[in-house]
Amino acid sequence: MKLFYAPGACSIGIHVLLEELGKPYDGVAVNLREGAHFKPEFTSVNPKSKVPTVVDDEGTVRTEFPAIAYWLARTNPFANLLPDNIDLQARALELMDYCVATIHMQGFARIFRAPNFTPTASDEAAVKARGTEIAEKGFATLDAALAGKDYAIGPFSIADAALFYVEFWAKRVGIALPSNCAAHLERMLARPSVQRTLKAEGLA
Numbered sequence: 001m002k003l004f005y006a007p008g009a010c011s012i013g014i015h016v017l018l019e020e021l022g023k024p025y026d027g028v029a030v031n032l033r034e035g036a037h038f039k040p041e042f043t044s045v046n047p048k049s050k051v052p053t054v055v056d057d058e059g060t061v062r063t064e065f066p067a068i069a070y071w072l073a074r075t076n077p078f079a080n081l082l083p084d085n086i087d088l089q090a091r092a093l094e095l096m097d098y099c100v101a102t103i104h105m106q107g108f109a110r111i112f113r114a115p116n117f118t119p120t121a122s123d124e125a126a127v128k129a130r131g132t133e134i135a136e137k138g139f140a141t142l143d144a145a146l147a148g149k150d151y152a153i154g155p156f157s158i159a160d161a162a163l164f165y166v167e168f169w170a171k172r173v174g175i176a177l178p179s180n181c182a183a184h185l186e187r188m189l190a191r192p193s194v195q196r197t198l199k200a201e202g203l204a
Contacts, residue, residue, distance in 0.1 A: 001025035004045065004053040006032045007201040010065055010104060011052035012168065013161035015201065017072050019193035021079050027200060065100050066093070069158040081158050092159040095145065095152050098138065099162035107135030108169055135166070135175055143178035150187060164188040 003018055003025055005011035009032065018025050030036045030051055037049040046053040046063055054062045054071075062068050070093070073082035082089055110117055110131025114124035142163065146152065152159035167185040170177050177185060188194050198204040 001057060002028060002055040004028045004030050004042065004051050004055075005201070006030050006037075006051045008168075008172070008203055009051055010100070010165050012197060012201060012203075013065060013165040014052040014054065014068050014072075015197045016161050016164065016188075016191075016193050017069060017081060017158060019196050020081065021072065021076050023076070029201075065162065066096055069096065069161060073158050080155065083153070083155055083157065088153050088155075088157075091153045092157045095142070095159040096162040098142070099159075099166050103135050103138035103142075103166045107131045107133075107138060108166065108173075110134070111173060132175060135170065138166075139170065139175070139178055139181050143180040146180035146184055149180075151184070160184075160188060164194065 001018070001023065003011070003015060005015055005027060007029060015027070030042055032051075036042055037051065042053075043049055045055065045061060048063055050063060052063075052065060052068055054068050056062070062071055070082070073079070082092060108131060110127050114127040114131075115121070117127045118124060142152075151157065152163050163181075163184060167177060167181055167188070169175075170181075171185065189198075195204070
């Protein structure tokens with residue numbers, strides 16, 4: 001198994017899941033700042049120019065966070081990354097999609113890459129402000145969902161890896177997390193899999 005990742009990017013969530021599995025894999029850092037994801041060495045693996053990208057032992061390439069997380073869970077049932085209960089499975093997928101498609105792609109994408117959302121440099125501050133607003137609303141929604149739970153759906157699951165990476169980003173950019181999300185982040189940071197991932201990515 002090989003994981004193509006960028007330190008601190010959304011791929012950190014998949015990195016955590018691989019550490020949860022405890023199976024051997026190779027981590028390959030992709031330098032996004034230098035545009036390595038657009039170079040032939042990487043686009044020959046994933047023409048989408050995105051991380052995370054996972055290549056399994058048979059050479060099959062898998063892309064997109066939710067798809068990779070789901071595949072890891074279903075092919076490694078011993079790790080209990082996705083419960084057997086169908087309602088909890090649906091809840092995990094729902095929450096993961098909300099983290100990726102809304103908080104990440106609508107919120108943090110505006111914060112990190114404001115020029116992609118406006119051709120006018122003077123509008124970038126407003127774009128970032130809108131991204132922060134979307135992210136904060138998202139965390140408020142998830143905070144209510146976390147009430148009374150240690151993890152996103154109760155037991156630890158793939159949803160927690162997605163929630164972790166957006167919470168981690170919030171901490172890095174100074175967005176204050178509501179209490180349940182803040183407690184979830186601290187709980188995740190205490191997991192050995194997360195600590196190993198942060199060390200491997202140079203973020204410890």
